[in-house]
Amino acid sequence: DQQVKQNSPSLSVQEGRISILNCDYTNSMFDYFLWYKKYPAEGPTFLISISSIKDKNEDGRFTVFLNKSAKHLSLHIVPSQPGDSAVYFCAATLGTSYDKVIFGPGTSLSVIP
Amino acid sequence: DAGITQSPRHKVTETGTPVTLRCHQTENHRYMYWYRQDPGHGLRLIHYSYGVKDTDKGEVSDGYSVSRSKTEDFLLTLESATSSQTSVYFCAIRGLAGNNEQFFGPGTRLTVL
Structure with missing residues (x-):
C-alpha cells in the first residue's frame, strides 16, 4: 500500500503556463516533504522541500503548498519551461533516527514549446 | 556535485548468479542508501x-x-539474481543541511535474463 501517491502519471503543459503537480499521503506522522526532479539516465536531484509546520515554501519559479488536513501537497512551476520536462517525485519522511524517505511513483511532466 | 559514483553503470547477468553493485562517495557522509526504481x-x-x-x-x-x-x-549484493530484480538501482547519501535532502548517484541499470 503506497503511503505517498501521485495519481497523475503524466502531465502536459504549454510553455509559459503553470504546471501543478499533486501528491497525497496517508501517514499523518510524516513531518517533512520533498520534491525531486529526474531526467532520463540521471539520478534524481532535490528541488524543494517543506516542513509540516509550514503551508508554503517558495524558491524562484517553484512553490510547494502543503495542506495537512487533506494530507495533500502540490508543486507549482510558474512559468513552465521546456527544460522542466522531467519526472517529478514527491517524497515524505517520518523524521526517525535514520530519516528514511518514502517516495511516490512520480509524475512525468512535458512542457510543450 | 555530491561526489557519488556507481559501478558498473550497466550490467546484464543471468538468473541465479550473484551480482555486486558498488557505490562510492567522496563526501565522508554518514548515511548512505540503496534504492531501486x-x-x-x-x-x-x-x-x-x-x-x-x-x-x-x-x-x-x-x-x-x-x-x-x-x-x-x-x-549492494544480489545473492542469486532473479528476473524480478531487473531494475535501475540508485545509491544516495544524505546531505547535512538538516532538511533530509538526499544526493543521488547516476544509477546502475541491471538486467537479469
Whole structure:
C-alpha cells in the first residue's frame, strides 16, 4: 500500500503556463516533504522541500503548498519551461533516527514549446 | 556535485548468479542508501547504512544484502539474481543541511535474463 501517491502519471503543459503537480499521503506522522526532479539516465536531484509546520515554501519559479488536513501537497512551476520536462517525485519522511524517505511513483511532466 | 559514483553503470547477468553493485562517495557522509526504481513504484528503499558496519533493511530488502566496511563505500549484493530484480538501482547519501535532502548517484541499470 503506497503511503505517498501521485495519481497523475503524466502531465502536459504549454510553455509559459503553470504546471501543478499533486501528491497525497496517508501517514499523518510524516513531518517533512520533498520534491525531486529526474531526467532520463540521471539520478534524481532535490528541488524543494517543506516542513509540516509550514503551508508554503517558495524558491524562484517553484512553490510547494502543503495542506495537512487533506494530507495533500502540490508543486507549482510558474512559468513552465521546456527544460522542466522531467519526472517529478514527491517524497515524505517520518523524521526517525535514520530519516528514511518514502517516495511516490512520480509524475512525468512535458512542457510543450 | 555530491561526489557519488556507481559501478558498473550497466550490467546484464543471468538468473541465479550473484551480482555486486558498488557505490562510492567522496563526501565522508554518514548515511548512505540503496534504492531501486521501477515504473509505477517510484523509488523504493532496499537497505540503508548509518555508519561503517551499521546497516538496516528498507521496504524491499528480500534477496539483497549490503556491506559497508569503509565510510566511502556501500556495496549492494544480489545473492542469486532473479528476473524480478531487473531494475535501475540508485545509491544516495544524505546531505547535512538538516532538511533530509538526499544526493543521488547516476544509477546502475541491471538486467537479469
